[in-house]
Amino acid sequence: MIVQNIGRNGIANLTFTVPQSDSHRARQALDPVFAELGGGQVAIHDQIAKLSVVGVGMKTHSGVAATLFETLAAHKINIELISTSEIKISVVISADRADEASRAAHAAFGLDHLALG
Numbered sequence: 001m002i003v004q005n006i007g008r009n010g011i012a013n014l015t016f017t018v019p020q021s022d023s024h025r026a027r028q029a030l031d032p033v034f035a036e037l038g039g040g041q042v043a044i045h046d047q048i049a050k051l052s053v054v055g056v057g058m059k060t061h062s063g064v065a066a067t068l069f070e071t072l073a074a075h076k077i078n079i080e081l082i083s084t085s086e087i088k089i090s091v092v093i094s095a096d097r098a099d100e101a102s103r104a105a106h107a108a109f110g111l112d113h114l115a116l117g
Contacts, residue, residue: 001050001083001090011039015081017092020046048080049098051105052090059086071108077101 005013018026023044034040058064068089072079077100081092093101106112 001081001092003081003083017048017050047095048092049095049101050090050092051098051101052088053105053109054088056087058088065089067108068105071104072101075100075104077104 002014002016005015007013023046027042027044030042034042053064053068055064065084068091069079072091072093075097077093077097079091079093083090103112
């Protein structure tokens with residue numbers, strides 16, 4: 001997931017996710033770039049989880065995003081980042097709410113009878 005936010009002081013804010021096991025390598029790759037550009041910093045947040053709703057049917061079925069967002073709101077699960085495409089909605093949430101969010105989303109989309117892996 002890659003998200004660009006409104007910048008501060010003329011500097012863009014770019015957020016992206018990598019597997020936690022790659023966070024150290026990502027920092028090693030980015031630190032020299034920021035040093036060369038004369039600013040910026042790398043912040044690693046390791047207590048997050050990514051939840052995605054995926055399917056080609058999303059192109060023709062409206063309301064998928066609303067269902068996901070309403071479900072998470074009903075469970076008071078804060079969305080920290082959102083990324084969308086025609087066939088996927090991904091959200092970043094707190095890692096300690098990941099299981100609850102996954103179960104709630106499964107139920108909201110009528111998938112709660114399927115086993116979670």
